[in-house]
Amino acid sequence: MKKFLAIILTLAMALSLVACGGDKPEESAKPEESAKTEESAKTEESSGADVYKIGVVLPMTGGSARMGELQYEGMKLFAEHYNEAIGGIQSLGGAKIELVLADSTGDPATGASEAERLINNEKVDALAGPYNSSVGAVMQPIAEKYGVPFTVTNCTADNVQMTEGELKYTFRPNHSNSSNVGAILDCLAFLQEKDSSVDLSSFAIIYENTDWGNSCVDTYAAALEAAGYEMKICESFESGSADFSTIVNKIKNSGAGFIMPCMYVSDAVLFMNQYTEYGLDNALIWAGGGILTDDFITSVGDLANNQITLNGWCVDTMAESNDPELCDWLSERCKEDTGSELNENVANGWIGVATLIQAVEDAGTKDKDAVAAAMKALDLGRDSLALLLHAYEGIKMGEKETWDGSGVMQNQNIYSAGIMTQIVDGQIRQIYPDWSGNPLVWPVA
Template identity: 25%
Template sequence: MGEGREIKIGAVYPFTGSLAAVGEDIRQAIDLAVEIVNNRYDLPLPLARTNGLPLLENQKIKVIYGDSQGIPAIGREEAERLIVKEKVAALIGSYQSSVTLQASAIAEAEKVPFLAPEASAPSLTERDYQYFFRTAPNDHLYTNLFFELFQFLRNRGRDIKNFAILTEDSIFGLEAAAIEKSLIRKFSGELVEFEMYTPPVSSLLDELDRIRKSKAQVVFGNQFLSDATQVVQDLNTLNWFPEGLVVQNAGYTIPEFLKTVGKDGKYIISRVAWALGLGRVKPIVTEVNNLYRSKYNEDMNETNARSFTGFFVLADAINRAGSINKDEIKRALLGTNIPGKSLIMPWKGVRFDSNGQNILADALLAQIINQEYKIIWPLSVAETRVVWPAPAWNEK
């Protein structure tokens, strides 16, 4: 059962190219998860307190990585290589929605279970796929949180009306923007400027200047790392910062971003699937982060916490399947019912609907304060009050 007494899982992520730092963070989190599953750890995570997979004669898991380079077509090729040549039992990946779309399409064609821990484009779970599963929330849930916050602020006298959107034209950017537009209308707000561009870019000054002139109070940003950094630099050049720069995580929530922009990133508000501050109400978060820190000398982050969790969900399903048969693993995934107390995420748990979407996923909003992501929403787990409106550049 399984060559060399190991069960192989393929992982497709960007390890070279502009998103290499993200891929490396994800690799670190998955490697730690493998270590916890394969050995005994006194943690309430699935499979932590046993050696390997107990229902598969304690076989251990080996992850084989494929480098998408951040390019959808290459992600698809790597998924195919892992399935056909490496004969993996299942796949996990692939951070970007555009790469996840392609890599999971080949997995579906080959009838291999594919678990997506990070990608948030809603359409990924609207394809009537049988072998695709997503553990994290989609953009509908994430974006609703922003409007809960806006309503809270409006109820306290803030006149929030004028919105702008700055988005890249990828599947991630387009789907996020469509949801933002819809919710702006429902909120009785006005979309005063919409700017779309094709990445990568060397400047977003013209787009941001048009947004500034539109008198937008709230600006939605949908960018990956290099463009997210560009947004902050260009806002500084314009000496303008909106009342609220609210962003759909991606490039804004990885350590490389904060290292690059430093104090200029202050007061950006991002949706997040996870934050270190959760440890105040959920001790397992701190325990796992301490393990991560002792291994890599840095904290876990919002992105790779999702990857870490996705791996456990997939390993748990393979164990319950008691087999590396792809259909048995798919059935086990459909039967997943992991309680929130067994996860480091702010979720009620993991349970998939017929489309493969985790219906118990939840999310948070965090604001960058003193170069840290501090939870501001929902209020039940908030670490600090939201700073609104954001101060002008000379007051930061």
């Protein structure tokens, strides 16, 4: 009867409360147990003294799942190495790094609610992630609002580090879109000089109709035009539904000097195939994205050779590392766990968490404001563990102007920069800044 219905309703409400209120009693007991650090008694919101919890938001499902998986691998390997080889966070008495993973599915709303859940329910000490610029843009105000240190990994769109007031808790150790502009322009000039028979004065840009694709146009295409390159074609497409035959045709007829595709793996593979089918011969300068993964190379086989792309990292970046043995270990483990070689995603995962942990070491406490202040004050050199994989001169958070000077990014690593790489014999090799001894195939026949 009617009571039955009302009972079900009440049960449903009760169930939902139990489901999320369940672990609270345990959480409040933990700080009392540990008398080690005074800080944990002060901040009732932190986890136990022997653990430093980092909430990781990454796309584990959806279109960027592979990149999310690789980024997480970088973070995971760092935590493992730090906990075992170094023995945990020294200034916190050996507190272990614990990563709590949440799936953003690549969707901003999901990412935002997962970030809130990590902060409020899991009581994490800091946030890391989230690979997708659109999710990062949404997580930044959340981190600022709740006052949680947030180390941004990948997520290269300029606007993630931009806000009207002061950015206190959000930091980005890896490069931004604006920093890529310099690399592209310099590289193009370099290639044009190397062989002037290839006309690079005009271009066609094809981009997926998402946040990242649009930011590519707003940054790269705009910067190229400003530098005097002629934009012959600027076309967007719906990711996943693409048949590029019309676009490819248009490009064929446009006489563009080079093509800049901004797309993830499946679209990149399809485009590569159709480019070959239609017999196009325009130079290809990719904007990163799907071409940075192993999957692209295995999917298109030989076609991948000689592809030039923007990148954040490649094996040559690692060549001057201060601990080659550790790098080998990382390589092996990454291959074992994910079936993929090291790439930009793994490297950015590493540098993101490493920088944060260095700040925690400096602060000597889990207190969020102190850690944030320590991040701001960081000034790491080439010998730092965080810079194991990257070739930046250092890590120092500061202000950086966007490429056209229209805005200012805060808490951006001022030494970060993009590089240009080319796939040679199935491997991604750096071609710019020019590292002597590196292979370069130009012009691409």
